[in-house]
Amino acid sequence: MSDLIIVLTENSLVTAFAVVGLTVAVSYSLSRWLTKGRLHGSAVAVLLGLVMAYFGGVATGGNKGVADIPVLAGMGILGGAMLRDLAIVATAIGVRVEEFKHAGLCGAISLFAGVFVSFVIGGAIAWGFGYRDAVSVTTIGGGAATYIVGPVTGSALGASSEVIALSVGAGLVKAILVMVVTPFVAPLVGLNNPRTALVFGGLMGTTSGVVAGLAATNPKLVPYGAMTATFYTGLGCLLGPSVVFFIIDRYL
Amino acid sequence: MAIYGTAILSLCVITGLSIGKWLGSLLGLDANVGGVGIAMLLLIFATDRLRSMGRFTPESESGVVYWNAIYVPIVVAIAATQNVRAALHAGPVAILAGAVTVAACFALVPVLCKIGKRTPAESDE
Numbered sequence: 001m002s003d004l005i006i007v008l009t010e011n012s013l014v015t016a017f018a019v020v021g022l023t024v025a026v027s028y029s030l031s032r033w034l035t036k037g038r039l040h041g042s043a044v045a046v047l048l049g050l051v052m053a054y055f056g057g058v059a060t061g062g063n064k065g066v067a068d069i070p071v072l073a074g075m076g077i078l079g080g081a082m083l084r085d086l087a088i089v090a091t092a093i094g095v096r097v098e099e100f101k102h103a104g105l106c107g108a109i110s111l112f113a114g115v116f117v118s119f120v121i122g123g124a125i126a127w128g129f130g131y132r133d134a135v136s137v138t139t140i141g142g143g144a145a146t147y148i149v150g151p152v153t154g155s156a157l158g159a160s161s162e163v164i165a166l167s168v169g170a171g172l173v174k175a176i177l178v179m180v181v182t183p184f185v186a187p188l189v190g191l192n193n194p195r196t197a198l199v200f201g202g203l204m205g206t207t208s209g210v211v212a213g214l215a216a217t218n219p220k221l222v223p224y225g226a227m228t229a230t231f232y233t234g235l236g237c238l239l240g241p242s243v244v245f246f247i248i249d250r251y252l
Numbered sequence: 253m254a255i256y257g258t259a260i261l262s263l264c265v266i267t268g269l270s271i272g273k274w275l276g277s278l279l280g281l282d283a284n285v286g287g288v289g290i291a292m293l294l295l296i297f298a299t300d301r302l303r304s305m306g307r308f309t310p311e312s313e314s315g316v317v318y319w320n321a322i323y324v325p326i327v328v329a330i331a332a333t334q335n336v337r338a339a340l341h342a343g344p345v346a347i348l349a350g351a352v353t354v355a356a357c358f359a360l361v362p363v364l365c366k367i368g369k370r371t372p373a374e375s376d377e
Contacts, residue, residue: 020325023332042324049331057337065333072332079329085288087326089265090319092292093299100293110364117356122349129345140345144353152283169342173350176339179331181354189361199364203357207288208334212327219324227289234276234285 005071012074020078023048043183043216050176088211088230091223099194099224106195107228110202115236118145118205119244122170127252134249136163140170141248142240146206147171149236156241175209182213191217194224201225205232257315260302264294 008015027048028041035044053065062068067076077083100107122144123137131137139159143150143166150167153159159167182191190196201210201224210229214221265288272287279285299316302308342350 169346
């Protein structure tokens with residue numbers, strides 16, 4: 001048994017491939033038997049992944065889900081930024097360039113709308129809970145954009161570590177909610193074509209959330225959503241500590 | 253050979269991420285601005301060019317297609333390495349800020365799609 005654990009740990013990326021493969025297989029069976037295919041197999045797989053992440057976090061007290069368990073450390077490589085970016089870019093091989101041309105303006109508008117709406121709503125909720133200084137309001141608003149925009153904005157403005165932690169929490173909630181609810185909400189908002197996926201990616205901005213949500217809805221839409229989402233965090237980090245902060249500081 | 257496709261993909265990722273990082277530092281940010289998106293555009297144009305020259309064979313393409321196909325498993329690994337415990341214990345401010353924002357952005361999806369469609373002349377340029 002301990003030999004097996006040593007082998008699994010030493011070959012952690014290979015172990016991760018096996019574990020993810022099993023998870024996907026179980027998910028597709030669950031999708032077929034429990035929901036008669038109504039909930040897509042990949043949506044079940046994402047949910048199962050999140051459940052595993054929760055128990056991994058509870059078991060280890062770490063912050064990387066199952067990747068904090070030594071045997072499953074390879075999940076951190078497989079789900080890390082390097083292979084994520086490689087796979088996202090690879091999805092572009094199935095893309096029609098025309099779609100980008102036709103929805104370019106739409107995508108750009110959705111990016112700005114997404115960033116501002118997140119700051120406004122996140123900031124308003126922070127205000128409602130008694131955070132009245134512009135720095136805290138802007139930082140928590142940034143967290144409602146993504147869990148990177150929040151801390152980047154907060155450290156640029158000199159926010160307290162408690163507020164920065166809150167902004168990361170808001171961003172995590174957003175990313176995970178987008179992963180979970182996108183397959184259910186997609187039919188209601190017409191999220192079934194490349195153009196809408198571009199807008200969706202720009203509005204939501206959380207790359208992990210957007211790509212997982214779209215993969216669970218219709219994998220063909222992933223590259224379009226990823227394309228706009230990839231500009232969102234940069235835009236948020238740019239506007240948050242500058243334009244957005246000045247506006248909030250002025251009117252608060 | 254499959255490695256040609258994977259190498260082209262990798263070169264596009266590295267170039268795109270470098271440009272994104274450079275754009276970020278140009279703007280004074282410690283963030284990658286659109287690196288992945290730029291890499292996607294590079295891949296689209298590079299493979300298009302090579303294909304029209306007859307230099308991008310199906311064997312080469314299989315080196316990209318594999319990573320495209322491995323996409324959902326990577327998403328599962330992403331989900332499995334999220335800090336779900338922290339998100340669930342984040343407290344009402346963080347949960348409400350995240351949840352209400354998601355709801356509002358979903359509501360805006362059809363609205364923004366309509367705005368774009370009303371001006372087909374502009375997007376056709």
